[in-house]
Amino acid sequence: MSITNDQGVNLKHVKLGYNYLINNLFTLCFVPLIIVTSVHLSQTDLNDLHHVWLHLKFNLITILICFAFIVFGLTRYILTQSHPVYLVDFACFRPADHLKVPLHYFMEHSRLTGDFDESSLEFQRKILMRSGLGDETYAPEAMHLIPPRPSLAAARAEAEEVMFGALDNLFQNTKLKPKDIGILVVNCSVFSPTPSLSAMIVNKYKLRGNIKSFNLGGMGCSAGITAVDLAKDLLQVHRNTYAVVLSTEIITQNWYSGNKKSMLIPNCLFRVGCAALLLSNKSVDRRRAKYRLVHAVRTHLGADDKAFRCLYQEQDEAGKTSISLSKNLMDIAGNALKTNITSLGPLVLPINEQLLFFATLVMRKLFKADVKAYIPDFKLAFDHFCIHAGGRAVIDELEKNLQLLPCQVEASRMTLHRFGNTSSSTIWYELAYIEAKGRMRRGNKVWQIAFGSGFKCNSAVWEALQNVKPSPNGPWEDCIHKYPVEIPL
Template identity: 65%
Template sequence: MKYVKLASHFLTTNLLKLLLILVIAVIVIEASQMNLDHIHQLRLQLCYNLVSVITSSAILVLASTIYIMTRPKSVYLVDYSCYKPPNNLKMNYQKFINQSRLTGAFDESSLEFQHKILERSGLGEQTYLPEAMHFIPPRLSMAAAREEAEQVIFGALDNLFANTNVNPKDIGIVVMNSSLFNPIPSLSSMIVNKYKLRGSIKSYNLGGMGCSAGVIAVDLAKDLLQVQKNTYAVVVSTENITKNGYLGNKKSMLVQNCLFRVGGSAVLLSNKSSDMCRAKYKLVHIVRNHMGSNDRAYRCAYQEEDDAGKAGVSLSKELMAIAGVALKTNITALLGPLVLPISDQLLFIATVLANKLFNAKVNPYIPNFKLVFDHFCIHAGGRSVIDELEKNLKLLPVHVEASRMTLHRFGNTSSSSIWYELAYTEAKGRIQKGNRVWQIALGSGFKCNSVVWEALRKAKPSPSSPWEDCIHRYPVQTVL
């Protein structure tokens, strides 16, 4: 066996040389059977051809080497996990209003406003708030916020590692995102400490980037996987409710109390070619656009203090209009050229030119993305967010079902909501091999980010899916 391996290695490393020697030997044998004139002519041709062949071969080898060294490495989504809080943390409408009244922080007008927002929000009666918010008065301490973060982050990661059989010490990259809660040490350091990750770990903590930060985190992990060989990257997305509830009476800042709920996700990415056999998805595209240079867009979701000094996030009435503009930019100027057929691209360009050059006042052509993508995971930011994107993309109810049901069951879990939606689609058995999934996330700044995945096989729900005990009840009729 030893000599077979040596022979195999010799043949592999010297194959080109052996082939060249064989070619030369054949030519020599053929030449020996010709007269001198023919031999002289053949020698001249051989010299010329040999130089050409060697030059061409060298160029081909060089080009192949450059291509192999510089082409993007494939990134695989091995599996992911969404945190499901315990049942004792459920918060229905009536309990929420009663708890809010007992805190003494809100006047009757604010309580009535929050009740109306809840009824129209698209949230169901079984969403979750952290344990600290179930106390009277709420425990809004740093310790309580850390406790919430640990429960969500470790809960998602424990399940992910159990489902994938990956040793945490094999993780080479950790990207953590949480917009409003960024303690010292960071949340990413908390993960390193909990799982005793190796000292050479590449650890990143993203803050203040809003509900679209999950896609940003995946984008960062993808870039890091291009330079670090044969490793895993873990992307963890969550938002902290405990330290960020608003206890004032400014209407634009009360909406956050009604929509945001406990949730989080952990995603395992790999650049190992061996993981293609077990991975669920392959990363196809990530497209991001930022409207921060526009003052209106920059301030449409803005953390500040009200006149009484109470901190919260103020949501502008222009938010939906700005979200629509950000989405159109993302899909037409950035994502469209990557995924749409030439015919759709030409139609879009034609309508733009007609409006610009001839003042034709033709509505911009909206491509039929239903022909390009099989499944849509639109950030469950609220009923109005889903309505706006459904209208702009000309989608059918089934295309936004995962988003509406996620909002109903779990509320707005910020950057992790797109993973609860993907889990819903898997639980319904809808994802087949070759299907393309489009995750769309909107966030403060203002940003619109897209990520496209291709299913490598029929995707089954992972063990301990957040929909495991309730998928049979969905879809349900939500408020219109």
């Protein structure tokens, strides 16, 4: 689902510019005419007024036409020019220690529930061993009980804990007053209560009544970038305001207690997490902001049936609900990535890389030459990479396809190890890791890339406006000195 349309926004701006020009054409043309006349009068005496009038009489039409074109062009340029969007700061939620789930604890807990047969237990054990997750990821309170109690009340409790925890931290670090928020965008894929999660935030912090509030559901792990893109478009329209974007996944009700293998994988990978962002279009915030949003590029392959169903919420034969992962998930993700970087590449790559890519594309498509597809060197465009930590296979595949170095996927691997797959918020834990390591310098560009159900591949590009330091109470504050760690093969 796409709820924003850049082309529509641009056409709207053009139409506004056209209406402004036509409605004020007489005034806009009459004012410069007065100015020209005044200049001539100041340089001539009364005896030359007749010559001035004759000069203006023969050139009036030309002046009006030229000026109309100039005014129209300037008006269109001003109205269609995008305003900078700044990321003032962001905060990632760090759960309490008692919610940690070591791998052996997870397996013992799964065995004690009595929900799984031996084949399913062995399958989960193998997934965990190859997952890249460590022993300090977090599960919600209801999942620590035997048997698990994934009730609606427990899911609401998890939502309140992670959302309010992240927002409290954000407000404290930025000194933002909740009443100053003009736009609120919340994304959570599988948990969509009534009232909505965004309404829960409005109620908790008593946000103002005219706030532009949005709640995105069912959009998967890439929805965080979708939410940022939506907030960006809104900040182009609503001037001099703040937007808060909150990305999370509430997993209490997503625990699967059946024995269908493709539906057991989310149990092993998904963990508790949440990120809250403060975006601003105020020029005064440029001095204190950490980043500027450079690009947001979204790719949707939902028109293809296989892509549409490769991540699919369904019920098994026993009526138990979970997310089913298709075997061809990585192939579909690869196709989505190719489509996305085809759009992103011309925006960020040096001209020499673009020419090489275009040349090989022409050879393959037009001349049917047996030439290997050229993969642009994105290391020339970006200083840091935040690849969605959906699983070890996802990181491995992108490291290989984009020809990245181990140090460039370190943030993704360490986030997966420490926090697991926290869905749409993982890319923010990764950015927090880079900051905590002191690696983000002024002018550096970072590429966030995420995949989600539908099937989608979304990219966001940020530029650091300063030598970024980690914010207080960050997710890595108590453990960054331990990382990176060696992850067994």
